[in-house]
Amino acid sequence: MKRNQVRDLLAKPRTAYRSLYTTEQQETIHGFRSKRRVLGVDGVVVVAFNESARKRQARDYERAKERFLATCQSVAAKMSKPHRGRRSTVQSVTERIEDALPPKWRGAFKYRVGATLDQDPPRFTVTGWVEAKREAELKEGFGKTVVFTDRVDWTDEQIVRTYYARSGMEEEFHILKDVLLMPVMPIFHRRDKRIRVHAFLCVVGLLFYRWIQRRVEEATKERVPIEALASRLDRIQVVALARKGSKKVKVVLQKLSTEERQVVEAMHLARFVPN
Template sequence: LGGQAGELTVAYDAGQNSTDNQEHLEASEVGYATSLPPSDHPELLAVSHRDFKTVDDDRFPGVTGYDTTVTAYGVTRRAVITHSPDFHAAQARGFAQTLAKARRQLAALQDRLARGRTRTTTAGVHAEIDRILAPRWVHRVITVEVSGDTPATRRLRWRTNPRARAKLEAEIFGKRILFTNRDTWPVAEVVAAYRSQPDVEAGFRQMNDPHVVSFSPMFHWTDHKIRVHAFYCTLALQVAHLMRRTAAQADLPTSVRELLATLAGIQETVLIYPSTGGRPKARRTLTDMTPTQQRLYDLFTLHRYAPRP
């Protein structure tokens, strides 16, 4: 890759965390930005929102953060707790759907028990309740009570605790715990490094596109040629994303596919003019361009490759 190991920063999610991986990273001296499971660090979740500070409203509107340290996987490193209103709202919507499903299932079970039309044992009823409350956080919000020892007398009562819901939302929703060894970086740079993962994942998805910057078909069978093929496919992906970034910086946000499709629409045509004598005259010119195509044409200085009169 070139450069020193310390110049590189690896971004990965919490699913890749382990003590062995952490030891390998520490020994390699590579920079990293990852996240920690919030449930493993309740002391960080307990930090008051009043202590959070704005990260960067231009780059991350509404996102706030709290800068501290934490011990995880055998090392003590910098931790940045972030809160995103968008992430908060998304988690709240998802949890509302999960709660609604649990309520429907509890209501159905309550109705069956009230009619006495079930042969399920008390242990079986509790097992079904455990299954209903198994989705994340549901057991913290819904309380359940079973009474009676026989099918005829067995009853179920349950309720949703709004205070517990509010406490859960304030404690967890919208928060991420970022874990990094980039001690001198501004908080915004740590957040940006961690959030770069979707860009990399999008790159891998792009290489699965059969039409644009694709890895397949390969048409090679030897290891050497496969490595060469992988190299120039990765190089093509890098160039395509650099072009997309350049366009975005010029207020032309777009995807790689849309960018290349727009550029592909700029074509060369040959006009044939009849002559009074001799061979017909041919003149090469570009097709008419849309405003977006013209801006991209100027941005990438494509006139260097255009036909000249």
């Protein structure tokens, strides 16, 4: 169910929740149920709440917010001054801002790109802000999961446990459909043997991501979705530094964010940097 369909349930105070069970990570899951009729089907809506997940989401949100606003300020500072090189356009400036927009929270992050018409080359104004109302709605839903089912005979714990187990499988199917991450389709092979090898490599890649995910979770005590993990890995880069007048080259990791450093430390990636 969409969050805007159950805003009244998400707004209920913590006193409405009761303890359901404790996960393997020693995180307590709370929840409550409410009868609802959805698309002509009578059933129950169970709202589950995880305080640890709320803290993680709130922390990730604040980091994404800080990154977005910092990007807007950085781009605005650069675009307000004349510079050499390829001429910027509204589209190119917009693309730089879009790269800093987190997909799941983009509804709260807004920006405006404008260009002066009386200057050649044109100067650009970039403004970024956060909608307070939308931000409040997002924060109200942090750590909460809404589940609708017609299995009214199930307990709240059964419903929540089943949903969480199913969401893990759905994540894997979603990854195998991702065009850039681990695509099973399209298959550019005609022979059955090669198709089987292609599918096998995709599954091995998925298992490898799961292994990295488990290592990071053990080190940070936080669950990181595979897509977010892949994004962090993609941002980890090395650079070669050479001093003027010296033939020696020093290879170092680029400046890392807190999230990226957690991955580097959990996987001991620094040992692969030659120095």
